[in-house]
Amino acid sequence: MKRRYFIGTATGVLAGGVTGASQSAMAVARSSSATRTDNVLSENGHVRYEADAGRFVYKFEYDIPETIAELTIEIGELEWGEASVRETRGVSRKDTTSFLWDGETTPRLIIETRPDGVTLPDGVPGTYAVGDAAFEPRLRPSLPFRYSGEEPRQRLTLSIVGAGFVGDGFVYAGPAETYTRSAAGTKMTIVVPESVEKSVPHEELLDTYAFAESAIVPRIPRDRMAVCVVPRSWGGPGGYAIRNDVVMHDTVARITDIESVATHEYVHTLFGVFGGRDMYWLKEAIAEYYGYLVALNVGAETFDAFLETVTTDRSRDAVLADAELVQRTMADYDKGAHVLAALDAEIQRVSDGAATLNDVFTTGEFDLSTFAGFEAAVGEASGSSSLSQWLERYVRSESLPEIPPDPQYFVLGDRTPDSLQPTPPATSDSIGPWQTDVENDASVEGNETALTIRVHQCSSGSVTQAINDERVAISFDYEIEAEGWWERPYVEVLEDGAPVWTGSVGRSDLYDEQVFEISAGGTTRGHVQKTVSGTGPLEVRLGIVPSEACSAGDHGTTWLRVLNFEIHSRSPDEPDDNASVDPEGSASVDTEDDVSTDTEDETSNGETNNDDMPGFGIGSAFGVLGGVSYLLKQRLSDNETSSK
Numbered sequence: 001m002k003r004r005y006f007i008g009t010a011t012g013v014l015a016g017g018v019t020g021a022s023q024s025a026m027a028v029a030r031s032s033s034a035t036r037t038d039n040v041l042s043e044n045g046h047v048r049y050e051a052d053a054g055r056f057v058y059k060f061e062y063d064i065p066e067t068i069a070e071l072t073i074e075i076g077e078l079e080w081g082e083a084s085v086r087e088t089r090g091v092s093r094k095d096t097t098s099f100l101w102d103g104e105t106t107p108r109l110i111i112e113t114r115p116d117g118v119t120l121p122d123g124v125p126g127t128y129a130v131g132d133a134a135f136e137p138r139l140r141p142s143l144p145f146r147y148s149g150e151e152p153r154q155r156l157t158l159s160i161v162g163a164g165f166v167g168d169g170f171v172y173a174g175p176a177e178t179y180t181r182s183a184a185g186t187k188m189t190i191v192v193p194e195s196v197e198k199s200v201p202h203e204e205l206l207d208t209y210a211f212a213e214s215a216i217v218p219r220i221p222r223d224r225m226a227v228c229v230v231p232r233s234w235g236g237p238g239g240y241a242i243r244n245d246v247v248m249h250d251t252v253a254r255i256t257d258i259e260s261v262a263t264h265e266y267v268h269t270l271f272g273v274f275g276g277r278d279m280y281w282l283k284e285a286i287a288e289y290y291g292y293l294v295a296l297n298v299g300a301e302t303f304d305a306f307l308e309t310v311t312t313d314r315s316r317d318a319v320l321a322d323a324e325l326v327q328r329t330m331a332d333y334d335k336g337a338h339v340l341a342a343l344d345a346e347i348q349r350v351s352d353g354a355a356t357l358n359d360v361f362t363t364g365e366f367d368l369s370t371f372a373g374f375e376a377a378v379g380e381a382s383g384s385s386s387l388s389q390w391l392e393r394y395v396r397s398e399s400l401p402e403i404p405p406d407p408q409y410f411v412l413g414d415r416t417p418d419s420l421q422p423t424p425p426a427t428s429d430s431i432g433p434w435q436t437d438v439e440n441d442a443s444v445e446g447n448e449t450a451l452t453i454r455v456h457q458c459s460s461g462s463v464t465q466a467i468n469d470e471r472v473a474i475s476f477d478y479e480i481e482a483e484g485w486w487e488r489p490y491v492e493v494l495e496d497g498a499p500v501w502t503g504s505v506g507r508s509d510l511y512d513e514q515v516f517e518i519s520a521g522g523t524t525r526g527h528v529q530k531t532v533s534g535t536g537p538l539e540v541r542l543g544i545v546p547s548e549a550c551s552a553g554d555h556g557t558t559w560l561r562v563l564n565f566e567i568h569s570r571s572p573d574e575p576d577d578n579a580s581v582d583p584e585g586s587a588s589v590d591t592e593d594d595v596s597t598d599t600e601d602e603t604s605n606g607e608t609n610n611d612d613m614p615g616f617g618i619g620s621a622f623g624v625l626g627g628v629s630y631l632l633k634q635r636l637s638d639n640e641t642s643s644k
Contacts, residue, residue: 135170302420
């Protein structure tokens with residue numbers, strides 16, 4: 001008797017199978033007693049970190065239902081040298097990466113990994129080991145199998161022994177604070193390792209993700225997601241996504257403007273990646289555009305700021321369907337997000353508001369890795385074939401569409417167009433004796449002795465105070481914080497509107513003295529004291545101006561916070577007190593490390609339990625902004641990871 005087999009994996013059926021007499025007899029005998037309730041392939045995993053040896057140790061055991069005739073356990077990391085085998089039972093080794101079950105014994109594998117700087121594809125750092133703490137993308141065996149009868153369900157679990165957390169895409173060992181929230185059937189967790197010294201706004205992040213979970217229908221159904229906030233000192237890109245999880249530096253773990261690492265990477269967990277050459281651009285374009293939408297709808301900035309950000313001439317002549325060109329440029333981020341914003345509005349227009357771009361990604365009927373599949377999905381969602389010509393023009397040519405300046409097309413969830421354009425706070429052109437001046441996305445607030453100047457990317461802001469004397473002494477404490485790479489803070493003394501002396505940081509040809517310390521993606525503190533003379537009435541100005549590379553994607557927001565500001569006019573014959581600070585008269589600069597902030601709500605170890613997993617997985621994908629030089633763009637292969 002011949003019996004038909006099917007081939008499956010731990011994520012479901014892949015293809016029709018083949019026949020074979022000897023295995024068929026075994027399969028029939030095994031399946032005769034199988035029932036629906038016990039037809040489950042279970043992977044029971046535990047992982048622990050051995051700090052003294054600097055290694056993670058994974059132990060996997062399997063419960064196999066009688067419907068499965070053949071099972072292979074594949075561990076790709078063995079081929080790359082990122083893992084080694086400590087022990088096996090009930091399996092024989094087929095090749096470098098795979099093990100064949102003997103059909104009788106309960107299989108067991110014990111695998112070691114060493115998180116000592118192993119990289120993700122294309123050289124992006126992906127593992128870290130710092131003392132008793134360690135982090136790495138989690139080991140995930142692949143389980144192709146043959147079965148007869150009813151398709152087995154799968155249950156895959158991995159828990160950590162000791163302090164730490166296991167996510168869908170990563171494992172962290174060590175002390176950490178964890179914060180959880182549930183929304184729209186998804187459990188969300190923020191993991192903050194003990195080594196993170198910066199304050200992480202976990203409630204703000206959870207509020208944002210909870211809103212997005214309810215407002216956006218995911219392409220990839222999931223019931224959990226996690227964010228691991230790591231110290232910037234661990235290196236790697238500023239943010240990236242692995243399967244359902246996000247990893248990002250503590251310096252970008254906030255949502256302060258439209259371009260946010262925290263929203264971009266989160267969106268990757270909703271939509272996943274897209275293979276195929278002509279739709280390669282879609283992976284980053286959808287994360288960029290919906291990242292902007294989420295930030296806009298949670299009130300990070302106004303609709304005007306959103307429109308200015310998403311509307312771009314950068315890469316305007318790029319052809320998005322040209323994958324080789326896209327991989328050499330930022331076209332998928334820049335033009336890709338622009339095109340999707342215009343497409344979203346066009347779908348809503350032709351459907352009279354019945355559909356949005358989100359519907360294109362949730363039909364489940366089309367292969368979005370091909371232009372034809374994407375075109376069909378757009379037609380299905382919009383109910384109109386007229387958009388085929390639109391897509392040909394803006395995806396397969398150099399043309400750039402117009403984005404309608406109407407907030408009604410960019411509302412998510414329960415938001416309204418009016419809520420996207422809040423009334424700006426009343427501003428004043430003075431703060432006590434200070435006259436303020438801001439351009440573009442900048443702000444100034446405070447009082448006579450304590451003030452904050454904030455600028456985003458290529459904006460500028462300053463405060464100026466007039467002194468009716470020919471000599472002035474200034475003294476103040478400062479704190480400078482930069483989300484990514486920074487814009488240039490400065491302090492200067494002017495006479496008749498022209499600088500007499502300028503203190504700053506960065507390019508030494510742009511100022512007289514370095515008086516500040518600054519850290520890309522960090523916070524520095526210090527003290528400035530200076531006496532300056534002129535020939536007439538003087539002015540003192542504090543501010544931030546754009547740096548030379550301000551338009552690069554890894555530039556975020558820069559803050560200059562001034563405390564204990566004192567200003568005194570001095571007679572020309574008074575001694576210069578700079579001498580007590582520095583023999584050459586330079587300003588003193590004191591810096592210190594950022595201090596930690598108390599957190600709360602410590603919880604127990606994390607665990608994943610993926611019951612009845614869908615019939616496909618999601619590769620990881622990185623996003624935009626943070627931690628990488630603006631001259632460097634890391635690109636990873638499709639269905640793996642990508643960063644910036």
